[in-house]
Amino acid sequence: METLSALLIGVFAACGTWLLLRHGLFRILLGLALLAQAANLLVFTAAGLGRGDTAIIAGDAAALPDGHPDPLAQALVLTAIVISFGALAFCLVLLKMTRARTGTSGIDALAKTES
Amino acid sequence: MTESTLVALPVILPLGLALLSWSCRRSPTGSRVALIGGSALLLALAIPLFLVVREAGTPLRLDFGAWRKPLGISFKVDLLSAILVAVSSIVGFAGALFAAGETGRILWAKGYGTFFFLLFAGINGAFLTHDLFNLFVWFEVMLMSSFAMLVLGRRRFVFEGATQYVVINMVSSFFFLSGLGLLYGKTGHLNLEEIATRLVASSSDPVILSSATLLLLAFGIKAGVFPLYFWLPPAYPNTGFATAAVFGGLLTKVGVYALYRVFGGAFGFLSEYTSDLFLAIGCATMIAGVLGAASQFHVRRILSFHIISQIGYILLGLGLLTQGAVAAAIFYTVHHIFVKTNLFLAAGAIAATGRTEDLARLGGILKTSPLLAILFLIPALSLGGIPPLSGFFAKFILLREAIREEAWIVTVIALLVGIVTLFSMTKIWAEAFWKETPRAGAPLPQRPMLLVPVALLGALTIVIGLFPGTLFAIAEEAARQLLSSNPATMNPIQ
Amino acid sequence: MLFFIVHALYKGALFMVAGALEKGTGTREISQLRGLMHRFPALGIAAVAAAFSMSGLPPFIGFISKELLYEVKLATPTVGITLLISGIAANAANVVVALKVGLLPFFGDLRGDGPKNLKPSKIGFWIGPVVLGIGSLVLGLFPNAILGKPLAAVVAQIAAEDVSIKLKLWHGLNLVLLLSVVTVLAGACLFLMRRRLSRYANALRDATRCNGVALFRSGIASFLNGAALITRSIQSGRLHHHLAVIFSVAVAGLVAAWWGSGYQLRLPSRGQPRADVILTTLLLITAAVALVACRRRMTAVLILGCIGFGVAAFFALHGAPDLAITQILVETLTLLLFALALYGLPAMREERRAGVSRAMAATLSVGVGLGFTLLTLKAFDIQVAEAVSREIAARSLPEAHGRNVVNVILVDFRALDTLGEITVLLIAALGVSAMLGRGRSSLSRERRNGSPVLSASARYTAPAMLVFSIYLLLRGHNDPGGGFIGGLVAAMAAVLTHLAHPSAPLRVFALGAPSLMVAGLSTAALSGLPGLITGKGYLAALWGAEISLPAVGKVKFGTPLLFDIGVYLVVAGVVLLLYKSMESRRIPEPVSPPHPPNL
Structure with a gap:
């Protein structure tokens, strides 16, 4: 189980890196999205995977049962999901603008702003 | 006002000010008043905070939501945080004055003031918080507002630089989040002190070392160290000048601060691994930055590369990690924030009168605007380390510590880099001010409004130069407080 | 000195x-x-x-x-x-x-x-x-x-x-x-003796064919050239090269960290294998590989959406319903934004030589992937017996009056994080709208009146969705839901109405996007003030009466609920603004060849 999710995180990270390194700006965005997923899954998994029950206290209980999933990690991931969504939306528009302004997908033109 | 209110307000007040700026964005005058008034208010808040922390001698704490320390989010304001908040408020005020003179109606209407204050909410939050995930959140606030400010003007060449900036910083966030997730998994805590006390027993655990590596990468990218600084030079030179000044003065320094906070304080026990690494990174950063600057002929590109080389100097303190060295680095940071902001603002004034930033096409400003010439010379010489300005003492103290630790190679490199820095500054001076007036047309008359913040920061540089001892004493105390949060040396009763 | x-x-x-x-x-x-x-x-x-x-x-x-x-x-x-x-x-x-x-x-x-x-x-x-x-x-x-x-x-x-x-x-x-x-x-x-000396010096110079002054000048010149050369080779200006350097450093750093600590691999053996989890994971892995292999952009976006939903399923299977719902909603929204962005874009040619070499990219990707797998595996042999979350969970009901611990953390224990998070969202939306500026709606004229079917269904669905979003908001403290999820649903209701009646303004509770965001951030920020005034500190919770509401159940009113309402409003506003800016097709200027800036 854990080994499998570790593998999943690794595959996400590898595919994200590949997309970042090999392709144009559009795929760089896809890569960033994939990396963000990898990081979220890492935070979620590193805190320990739950057994299927939720971090919600049942109606008749006063506290969570033993072996509950880590609610703090879930809260962190939730925040991270939202933040990476905001950043991704911003990037997407940036891509659109770069394209509109330079007429390329924006990366080769970058070299010209340097020297 | 209670102390805890004083600690919370540097983060909360900018949020309110941002909303206020948003509501008056349609009127340029209203926006200007809100920007200047608001940043003055922030300054009026940061100075008492600094004084209180200095008076108290121990860090102030604030547990948000009244949840005691490990449960909720805690701010811990030691002297280092307080100094940096105060310094960034001063820079913010100067930047606001310049922005009020520089920014046009369209930018105000798009919410320039709002982003400005949100940026400071992020910066202050990052300086004050003592919680790793909260630090991540403030970093993101800071980055998103800087992204927005970067592209606000929609200038033609902004987007290329902005793309690099955004993409690389998102990769940095990925590293940060991964490292922090691993640390949380390992320790079950997010508060830096709690993490540190749990880690000290197992300092060579692979998870600890690799999460430390990931955090180092994340902060290193934000700080602009070698070889992770690529996003910086293309991004800064294409914005408004006030924006570039605030970015250049503060953003990288937040990354450096995070490095000091984590690797000097909580992770200080890793110093057997990190100290040589930081010395090496510091030297490489100095050299790469200064070579980059020497090869440029565009005022703000030169300045952008010098940010990098100066970051190298500041990192030396983290490599040496003695109290004196850290104090020297803090001194250097304060000096550098003022001077760099000042240079960017002066560059703005140069561009406003010379109509270009290209050194080959500038010239003759000495005749038309001698005051600007002097005001540029102050931070320029200070950056080059000429006495009796602040930069001289900053370099002197740092080098003395390096010599004391017998880091000879570092010393020689630092001296050489200093000479090249001076060379770069004289290059700008000679080309923009001294050279004959270019054919393209005489410089425009200077707008005095733009010189006020330049003069303000210049005066601060001189004051630091005249009374270096006072600042150094404060920096030493701040260094002591920072290093005492290293769990390896921490008093067990605390 | x-x-x-x-x-x-x-x-x-x-x-x-x-x-x-x-x-x-x-x-x-x-x-x-x-x-x-x-x-x-x-x-x-x-x-x-x-x-x-x-x-x-x-x-x-x-x-x-x-x-x-x-x-x-x-x-x-x-x-x-x-x-x-x-x-x-x-x-x-x-x-x-x-x-x-x-x-x-x-x-x-x-x-x-x-x-x-x-x-x-x-x-x-x-x-x-x-x-x-x-x-x-x-x-x-x-x-x-x-x-x-x-x-x-x-x-x-x-x-x-x-x-x-x-x-x-x-x-x-x-x-x-x-x-x-x-x-x-x-x-x-x-x-x-300088004359004689300089004669010697001249002799020396003639002998060695080097002149002091010339040497100095050429020294400076070659220094400058060297500086430019080095800078160009490091700072190539190519994003891919920069990213490659960063990832190389990351891989090298991880390797060094493990070298220094003696990494030993032990496969974790906890937990029983579950068929549903294994299936989801395998599907996700396949999808990620497919994303890399995929050539068409629209297909790639769809695959990314599948991955998002798959991750949501992963969360759901591991006892995180709030995460799953949020992930699904966010992913839907991401899909929508990607579709809108692609809709406005001219067909693009993928650059041939865009990235770094295949071998380099492969090495780095495998390195990063392997690194993260090994890291995660290592992270498992840790016991988090004394994790702070245990105490939070224990105090959640008696002190923070909420059964959904995740939501309690978001609006109470770590409300400051959430405040920062909605600020990030707000900035992103404002930044997007500032970049794109105002423009015409891209929907074509015949659709301006909306399709009758859509408009008929929206007439009933949208108000229902709005009510449902409030229900989600109110019950969030005890059950899956909360301000974020509620706000997303509310925004979707507004978007639905807008699709049905394109001429109608995009509004939630008669508020436009910016007003929603301002109202929301103010509400969230102000909800911390009562605590400050009573001396307990900013964002400290103050609780009032507990009221039984139909369908929702018992709801305890207090400043955390107020905070969650703020989150709700900001999220609704952000989504509306993003949708509005992306939907209006306005690419500011005709494509112009890039000019180098002032050199």
Whole structure:
């Protein structure tokens, strides 16, 4: 189980890196999205995977049962999901603008702003 | 006002000010008043905070939501945080004055003031918080507002630089989040002190070392160290000048601060691994930055590369990690924030009168605007380390510590880099001010409004130069407080 | 310390003299400058003063600084001797240079072949050097009065030692003075023999075909070229190269960290295999690989959406319903935004040579992937017995009055994070809208009236969705839901209405997007103030009555609920603004070829 999710995180990270390194700006965005997923899954998994029950206290209980999933990690991931969504939306528009302004997908033109 | 209110307000007040700026964005005058008034208010808040922390001698704490320390989010304001908040408020005020003179109606209407204050909410939050995930959140606030400010003007060449900036910083966030997730998994805590006390027993655990590596990468990218600084030079030179000044003065320094906070304080026990690494990174950063600057002929590109080389100097303190060295680095940071902001603002004034930033096409400003010439010379010489300005003492103290630790190679490199820095500054001076007036047309008359913040920061540089001892004493105390949060040396009763 | 100041004084003076002379005469070659004393008397005096100070002649300040340095060198016996000898040699050379620069141009006859077009000097040219030159003299005469105290103070504060600095001209007849005399004499001798020396130097130069000046110039030039070369090779300006460097550093760092700590792989053995989880994971892995292989952009976006939903399923299977719902909603929204963005884009050609080489990319990707897998595996053999979340979970119901611990953390324990998070969202939306500006709706004219089916369904669905979003908001403290999820649903209701009636404004509760965001952030930020006022601190929860609501159940009112309402409003506003900006197709200018900026 854990080994499998570790593998999943690794595959996400590898595919994200590949997309970042090999392709144009559009795929760089896809890569960033994939990396963000990898990081979220890492935070979620590193805190320990739950057994299927939720971090919600049942109606008749006063506290969570033993072996509950880590609610703090879930809260962190939730925040991270939202933040990476905001950043991704911003990037997407940036891509659109770069394209509109330079007429390329924006990366080769970058070299010209340097020297 | 209670102390805890004083600690919370540097983060909360900018949020309110941002909303206020948003509501008056349609009127340029209203926006200007809100920007200047608001940043003055922030300054009026940061100075008492600094004084209180200095008076108290121990860090102030604030547990948000009244949840005691490990449960909720805690701010811990030691002297280092307080100094940096105060310094960034001063820079913010100067930047606001310049922005009020520089920014046009369209930018105000798009919410320039709002982003400005949100940026400071992020910066202050990052300086004050003592919680790793909260630090991540403030970093993101800071980055998103800087992204927005970067592209606000929609200038033609902004987007290329902005793309690099955004993409690389998102990769940095990925590293940060991964490292922090691993640390949380390992320790079950997010508060830096709690993490540190749990880690000290197992300092060579692979998870600890690799999460430390990931955090180092994340902060290193934000700080602009070698070889992770690529996003910086293309991004800064294409914005408004006030924006570039605030970015250049503060953003990288937040990354450096995070490095000091984590690797000097909580992770200080890793110093057997990190100290040589930081010395090496510091030297490489100095050299790469200064070579980059020497090869440029565009005022703000030169300045952008010098940010990098100066970051190298500041990192030396983290490599040496003695109290004196850290104090020297803090001194250097304060000096550098003022001077760099000042240079960017002066560059703005140069561009406003010379109509270009290209050194080959500038010239003759000495005749038309001698005051600007002097005001540029102050931070320029200070950056080059000429006495009796602040930069001289900053370099002197740092080098003395390096010599004391017998880091000879570092010393020689630092001296050489200093000479090249001076060379770069004289290059700008000679080309923009001294050279004959270019054919393209005489410089425009200077707008005095733009010189006020330049003069303000210049005066601060001189004051630091005249009374270096006072600042150094404060920096030493701040260094002591920072290093005492290293769990390896921490008093067990605390 | 003193040496620095002195150095600045005379170097500054001499440089300025040189600059002024160049201005005045049009040349910098010392050999051409002679007898300028009567033309530029003030400059001459300044130059002489600076030169004397540089050579360490009394009564200038340079003398004192040199004395101090000698004294220090004498005091440190071992290293001192070498330093002393080299110091004397260097100072003697200094004397030569100083005399040459300071004296030669001003004395002697004005040569016939000298500079012709002498311009009258302006005050601006000579005032600087004169002040500095005089400064050297004054400081030399009254060293203690002017510099002693500040110096001692600075040094004492900086060195944290008691240092008493006595600066004076006359230390008495001692070894130090003797050394000074030797230095000056040696320098003076060398100066007088300069013709012969320069003949030797010339001979040497002819022999080795290298000229000092040319060497210096070419040195500077090659330094600049080298700097440009190095900078270009590091700072190539290609995003892919930069990313490749960053990932290489990451892989190298991880390898080094494991090398230093002796990583041993142990596969975690906890937990029973579950078919549903295994299936989801395998599907996700396949999808990620498919994303890499995929050539068409729209397909790639769809695959990304599948991955998002798959991750949501992963969360759901591991007991995180809030995460799953959020992930699904966010993913839907991401899909929508991607679709809108692609809709407005002209067909793009993928650059052929966009990235780094295949081998490089493959190595780095595998490295990063392997690194993260191994890291995660290692993270499992940790027990988090004392994790702070346990205590949070224990206090959630009695102290924070909520059964959904995740939501309690978001709005109470770590409300500050959430405040930052909605701020990030707000900035992103405002930034997007600022970038795109206002524009026309991209929906075509015939759709402007909306399709009848859509409009009929929206008439009933949208209000229901709005009510449902409020229900989600209210129950969030005890069950999956909360402000974020509720806000997303509310925004979707508004988007649905807008699709049905494109002419209708995008609103939630009759508020436009910016007003929603401002109202929301204010509400969230202000909800912390009651705690501040009552002295418990910012964002401290204050609780009021518990009310039973139909369908929702018991809801306890308090500032955390207020905070969650703020989140709800911000999220709704952000989504609306994002949708609005992306939906209006306005690409600001026709595609123009990129020009290099001011070089």
